[in-house]
Amino acid sequence: xxxxxxxxxxxxxxxxxxxxxxxxxxxxxxxxxxxxxxxxxxxxxxxxxxxxxxxxxxxxxxxxxxxxxxxxxxxxxxxxxxxxxxxxxxxxxxxxxxxxxxxxxxxxxxxxxxxxxxxxxxxxxxxxxxxxxxxxxxxxxxxxxxxxxxxxxxxxxxxxxxxxxxxxxxxxxxxxxxxxxxxxxxxxxxxxxxxxxxxxxxxxxxxxxxxxxxxxxxxxxxxxxxxxxxxxxxxxxxxxxxxxxxxxxxxxxxxxxxxxxxxxxxxxxxxxxxxxxxxxxxxxxxxxxxxxxxxxxxxxxxxxxxxxxxxxxxxxxxxxxxxxxxxxxxxxxxxxxxxxxxxxxxxxxxxxxxxxxxxxxxxxxxxxxxxxxxxxxxxxxxxxxxxxxxxxxxxxxxxxxxxxxxxxxxxxxxxxxxxxxxxxxxxxxxxxxxxxxxxxxxxxxxxxxxxxxxxxxxxxxxxxxxxxxxxxxxxxxxxxxxxxxxxxxxxxxxxxxxxxxxxxxxxxxxxxxxxxxxxxxxxxxxxxxxxxxxxxxxxxxxxxxxxxxxxxxxxxxxx
RNA sequence: CGGGGUGUGGCGCAGUUGGCUAGCGCGCUUGGUUUGGGACCAAGAGGCCCUGGGUUCGAGUCCCAGCACCCCGACCA
Numbered sequence: 174x175x176x177x178x179x180x181x182x183x184x185x186x187x188x189x190x191x192x193x194x195x196x197x198x199x200x201x202x203x204x205x206x207x208x209x210x211x212x213x214x215x216x217x218x219x220x221x222x223x224x225x226x227x228x229x230x231x232x233x234x235x236x237x238x239x240x241x242x243x244x245x246x247x248x249x250x251x252x253x254x255x256x257x258x259x260x261x262x263x264x265x266x267x268x269x270x271x272x273x274x275x276x277x278x279x280x281x282x283x284x285x286x287x288x289x290x291x292x293x294x295x296x297x298x299x300x301x302x303x304x305x306x307x308x309x310x311x312x313x314x315x316x317x318x319x320x321x322x323x324x325x326x327x328x329x330x331x332x333x334x335x336x337x338x339x340x341x342x343x344x345x346x347x348x349x350x351x352x353x354x355x356x357x358x359x360x361x362x363x364x365x366x367x368x369x370x371x372x373x374x375x376x377x378x379x380x381x382x383x384x385x386x387x388x389x390x391x392x393x394x395x396x397x398x399x400x401x402x403x404x405x406x407x408x409x410x411x412x413x414x415x416x417x418x419x420x421x422x423x424x425x426x427x428x429x430x431x432x433x434x435x436x437x438x439x440x441x442x443x444x445x446x447x448x449x450x451x452x453x454x455x456x457x458x459x460x461x462x463x464x465x466x467x468x469x470x471x472x473x474x475x476x477x478x479x480x481x482x483x484x485x486x487x488x489x490x491x492x493x494x495x496x497x498x499x500x501x502x503x504x505x506x507x508x509x510x511x512x513x514x515x516x517x518x519x520x521x522x523x524x525x526x527x528x529x530x531x532x533x534x535x536x537x538x539x540x541x542x543x544x545x546x547x548x549x550x551x552x553x554x555x556x557x558x559x560x561x562x563x564x565x566x567x568x569x570x571x572x573x574x575x576x577x578x579x580x581x582x583x584x585x586x587x588x589x590x591x592x593x594x595x596x597x598x599x600x601x602x603x604x605x606x607x608x609x610x611x612x613x614x615x616x617x618x619x620x621x622x623x624x625x626x627x628x629x630x631x632x633x634x635x636x637x638x639x640x641x642x643x644x645x646x647x648x649x650x651x652x653x654x655x656x657x658x659x660x661x662x663x664x665x666x667x668x669x670x671x672x673x674x675x676x677x678x679x680x681x682x683x684x685x686x687x688x689x690x691x692x693x694x695x696x697x698x699x700x701x702x703x704x705x706x707x708x709x710x711x712x713x714x715x716x717x718x719x720x721x722x723x724x725x726x727x728x729x730x731x732x
Numbered sequence: 733c734g735g736g737g738u739g740u741g742g743c744g745c746a747g748u749u750g751g752c753u754a755g756c757g758c759g760c761u762u763g764g765u766u767u768g769g770g771a772c773c774a775a776g777a778g779g780c781c782c783u784g785g786g787u788u789c790g791a792g793u794c795c796c797a798g799c800a801c802c803c804c805g806a807c808c809a
Contacts, residue, residue, distance in 0.1 A: 185759075191802090209800085264807080265807095265808080316808075380809085542805080648766080682768095684769065684770050
């Protein structure tokens, strides 16, 4: 492909609102374009990456017996009523009306249409197992789309579903799917971790998530330093979620007289509430300034964790520090305070906190997060004994993005659609199912998140839009002729080449090459020809070297 | 759905207490000079200033309502 003819060029400046690395580089590099929040269109460069990732997934799914099909996006609402999911996941469903007032949903997942197929196809134990899959757009009315292509309202997903005669056969396949999943991510150049997770709204059963470490991730993973134990923090933290009675209606904020001792117990006694209903505010001195930390009254701030999270040395604020900031020990609260506050996640689950009013012997009742006070950031700061259940090793926290997940579905759907097969013994039975998802468009963004530098993307060879970025520098006629010739030869050899044939300045062309991030950069210029060939540099390397055209062809074709 | 922020040529931005023909950089077109890390000169094209109401002699600017987008949360196979 000649870059001069490519539909979609790089931009010198990224859109101001594209702030996660994937959003920034993919839009600036001309891979994708945002049409609306969470809705992207793919330009030739982005589309090529998408297709490569799809191909890897197809190969790995086929290898474990998957059979690709294609199911429709537009689904009659009736099949969604059959599982009750038109109500249970109503909040994410896009609905639309067809001719004659028929109601449709845009599929957010595809268990339902598949079950209609299964009713017809699954009859005998001789047929099983089956593992149909498809790669298709999904539509989910996310409350908040974000982070470029990582969380979209329209996105592409590979979903596979398996049917088995019994649990044993299912388990065997489930294990195979884990291997296939690791293969997919590895081939995309990603290091994935498999972690235990809760099933969420789509399943109540056991599930495993596949996650990749990224800054723009949405989840936190706990990773054991000693063994391979990895777990979603959600599970570990379940214990600090909402104590009984914590989730109540928000009541009006009230300021009251509170002649009491300056501690949590005194506050809880005065307000006649359990200690977890008291909002604890602790003030630290960080980098010369003061920082408030809110946490549930019954928990303690783990200062080591706080330091790790802030990457700063901290110490407790002194009485003078507090006085200067206008804070009264024992009656501190984020409401009306003049210093920044952060918080432990535990306070998100409790309504109507009691807390100080930043005045001696005055308290607030019914203080609510968001309405009455805000915090800058939520961190995991509670002093909980979070150690590895296997060997007691320390657990580190990692920001991760979920790129795939696998579920045991049991007979939930086969029963709902009354899909039965006749077993060897002549009895009718429900097949047991699993489902296996990979976010395909999310993978595109994840690769960028995991592999970039300040200049741009660094595509792994396996998913790069082109293998070679060929460019000329200078306006030397001979160099251009040589480059044209090389471009044609490489094409003849079946090498995917992006040829920057523009008459642009050196800096612009080199910067564009770094931004687009094709693995191998090949420069043909007067200078390189004088040194006897072409200059090659891997995107991952700093230094380039000059080799002959013959050597180049050997180098590329052996790959 | 709560909190915060932003809407001005394709992209990034400026626009004063309301004032005349809405600017700048990048990009684009034409001509010329350049060419190893975002070159230069000259001449151009390109704007429902988010939308709708209001105030005013006069609104990009003030007021009201709405919409969109981004961020932090709630939510989330």
